[in-house]
Amino acid sequence: MTLVAWYEGRTSLDLLRGTDWAWIGLRSGDGLNRLHSELLVALDRLFMELRAAGVRRVALSHAGWMAGRGHHFSAGADLHEVGALDPVSAEPFARRGQRVMGHLLWPGWRTLTLISGVAMGGGCDLALHGQERWAVAAEPTTGKGGLRLAHPAAKHGILTGFGGTVRLPELLGREGADRLFRHFETWGTAEALAAGAVQRVLEPEVASAAVLEWLGSTVPQRR
Numbered sequence: 001m002t003l004v005a006w007y008e009g010r011t012s013l014d015l016l017r018g019t020d021w022a023w024i025g026l027r028s029g030d031g032l033n034r035l036h037s038e039l040l041v042a043l044d045r046l047f048m049e050l051r052a053a054g055v056r057r058v059a060l061s062h063a064g065w066m067a068g069r070g071h072h073f074s075a076g077a078d079l080h081e082v083g084a085l086d087p088v089s090a091e092p093f094a095r096r097g098q099r100v101m102g103h104l105l106w107p108g109w110r111t112l113t114l115i116s117g118v119a120m121g122g123g124c125d126l127a128l129h130g131q132e133r134w135a136v137a138a139e140p141t142t143g144k145g146g147l148r149l150a151h152p153a154a155k156h157g158i159l160t161g162f163g164g165t166v167r168l169p170e171l172l173g174r175e176g177a178d179r180l181f182r183h184f185e186t187w188g189t190a191e192a193l194a195a196g197a198v199q200r201v202l203e204p205e206v207a208s209a210a211v212l213e214w215l216g217s218t219v220p221q222r223r
Contacts, residue, residue: 025063032075040096047103061114076121094161125164
């Protein structure tokens with residue numbers, strides 16, 4: 001069981017594989033893990049490969065949690081790329097995101113998203129499409145790194161295209177979805193837990209071990 005770099009790009013993918021499970025980590029130079037088109041294509045391909053290989057449990061998180069401490073889950077779609085979309089190019093961009101979200105909800109396996117730091121816009125969509133969703137609390141000594149779950153797309157005149165307008169009402173109810181979509185609330189761990197956005201809150205020092213236990217594995221060896 002070895003942690004490998006499966007895809008390298010503006011946001012990269014690290015992968016830890018077991019016999020019937022996989023842990024996918026998002027990694028980028030600025031730490032914000034933006035959802036570029038190339039990343040969405042890579043995630044779609046990776047999910048297809050894992051499904052074909054008979055994987056039955058998949059975890060998705062910031063790559064740092066795979067071997068210790070992580071930070072931001074995802075700041076969402078790259079707004080420079082979104083700003084350049086037109087009515088023709090917007091549809092395939094949205095469909096790429098929808099395919100990735102659909103993989104997370106596929107009933108043939110169980111998926112877990114470990115949500116930490118910033119999870120906004122498309123990153124919020126990605127986080128909440130996990131069949132199970134856990135949040136990581138702030139660092140107990142510094143208070144840094146706490147969850148910031150939000151969907152401020154409408155502030156920018158953007159209607160989400162990744163499936164959040166369907167998933168959030170299903171998961172949170174109309175009131176909860178309105179709080180994120182229309183009232184632009186930002187939720188920490190307590191608010192996310194109370195609203196049902198996450199089912200469990202972990203302290204940072206136990207997050208990695210908890211995910212590995214959920215996957216049915218042990219501590220990985222780095223290559």
